[in-house]
Amino acid sequence: MALVDAMRPRPGLKVLVTAGASGIGAAIARAFAEVEARVVVCDVDRDALGRFASAHPAIAAVPCDVADEAQVEELFHAVEARLGGLDVLVNNAGIAGPTGGVAEISPADWRRTLDVNITGMFLCTRLAVPLIRKSEERVIINLSSVAGRLGYAYRTPYAASKWAVVGFTQSLAKELGPEGIRVNAILPGVVRGERIERVFAARAEALGISVDEVRKSYLDKVSLRRMVEPDDMAAMALFLCSPAGRNISGQALSVCGNTETI
Numbered sequence: 001m002a003l004v005d006a007m008r009p010r011p012g013l014k015v016l017v018t019a020g021a022s023g024i025g026a027a028i029a030r031a032f033a034e035v036e037a038r039v040v041v042c043d044v045d046r047d048a049l050g051r052f053a054s055a056h057p058a059i060a061a062v063p064c065d066v067a068d069e070a071q072v073e074e075l076f077h078a079v080e081a082r083l084g085g086l087d088v089l090v091n092n093a094g095i096a097g098p099t100g101g102v103a104e105i106s107p108a109d110w111r112r113t114l115d116v117n118i119t120g121m122f123l124c125t126r127l128a129v130p131l132i133r134k135s136e137e138r139v140i141i142n143l144s145s146v147a148g149r150l151g152y153a154y155r156t157p158y159a160a161s162k163w164a165v166v167g168f169t170q171s172l173a174k175e176l177g178p179e180g181i182r183v184n185a186i187l188p189g190v191v192r193g194e195r196i197e198r199v200f201a202a203r204a205e206a207l208g209i210s211v212d213e214v215r216k217s218y219l220d221k222v223s224l225r226r227m228v229e230p231d232d233m234a235a236m237a238l239f240l241c242s243p244a245g246r247n248i249s250g251q252a253l254s255v256c257g258n259t260e261t262i
Contacts, residue, residue, distance in 0.1 A: 006243040011036035013137060013241065014083040016075075018066055018124055019093035020059075021048040023193050024143065027230035028090055028237050033059055035238065038083055042066070042075050044093075066093045066120030067112075076127040086131035088241055091121040091142045091165075096195065097157040099202035110157045117161035121168060129176065138181040139241050142169045143233070144252060146189045146259040154206055162187075166252045173250030182249040186236050189256025190218050192227040224257035 013032065020029040020041025029041045033056065042064035043049040053061035060082045064075040079086060097113030098105050121142060132138050147155065148162035169185040176183060190196055197211075204214045219225055232255050239245050240253075 003244070007239060009035050009037065009238055009241040010137070010243075013037040013087045014085050014135070015039045015088040015090065016079055016083075016086060016124075016128065017041045017090040017092055018064070018120070019043055020090075021045055021052040021061065023195055024188065024191060024230045024233045025090070025092040026052060027234040028092065029059055030056065031231070031234035031238055032088075032241075037088075040079050040082055042093075065116075066124055067115040069123055072120070072123045072127060075124075076131075080131070085135055086128055087135040087137035088139045088141070089124065089128040089132065090237060091124055091140070093117075093120050093124075094143060094145075094161070096199055096202075097155065097161070099154050099199070099206050101154060101206075102156050105157060113157035114161050114164070117158070118164040118168065121165060125168075125172070129181070132181055133179060137241065138179070140172065140176075140181065140183040141237050141240055142183070142185045144169070144185040144187045146187050146254060146256045146262060148185070148187055149252065149254070150259070150262050152262050154203065169252065170250050177249055182240070182246075184240050184248060184250070185252045186233055186240075187252055187254040187256060188228060188233055189254065189259040190222060190227045191233070192229055196227070218262070221260050221262060222257045223260060226257060228255055228257055 015032045015037045017029045019025040021043035032039050040060040042062045044065040049061050062078045064071045094117045098109040144165040145162040147159040148166045152159035173183040200211050200214045204211045
């Protein structure tokens with residue numbers, strides 16, 4: 001096989017992308033569809049899901065809050081009905097959580113952040129693994145963050161959950177590796193889009209400075225001094241599902257322009 005061909009996933013992969021209606025998830029879903037995968041996305045935002053479904057009718061769209069066990073079970077019924085199995089699970093669902101000092105964060109906000117960002121990942125993975133075991137490709141990709149390797153002041157629930165994703169990933173890679181299931185985490189940095197702009201605004205309010213000052217402070221800590229794009233995460237996901245990625249497992253792969261600190 002030519003090296004360039006080895007870097008492309010095989011056509012016909014059966015792929016589920018959680019929180020796939022916008023942002024990184026949508027970029028990943030579109031990228032898989034472009035290489036002729038069969039894709040299902042889910043999302044808790046029904047309006048965004050409707051817009052995505054209208055724009056991409058070939059991609060099945062299912063409403064789901066991944067923190068809700070019953071809804072996750074319904075999602076996987078839909079995946080089996082639409083795809084007849086599963087080769088690749090992309091656990092992308094996550095929320096930013098609250099911004100503030102630890103004494104100011106409510107237990108409810110803490111719980112919701114971890115419920116979505118790590119418990120939701122567990123709920124999806126536990127139902128995906130029996131399906132993936134029956135396939136030949138066998139890939140799980142978990143979205144963490146550079147906050148999963150760096151401390152993140154005023155964002156403790158988010159950082160805690162993203163560190164947990166890395167631990168979950170490395171533990172699963174050891175558990176499932178003997179069955180040929182590869183598990184990796186992608187750690188995005190400052191990703192261009194509406195979500196990071198909301199983070200900038202919340203942090204500016206918490207610190208009493210301007211949004212422009214916050215934006216500059218983030219990019220000053222990135223060696224390349226620029227944001228990354230959602231398509232950069234999609235490119236990494238495709239690579240991890242290609243023959244060229246067949247021996248990559250248990251890794252926390254930063255796509256962040258070398259974020260030095262946050």
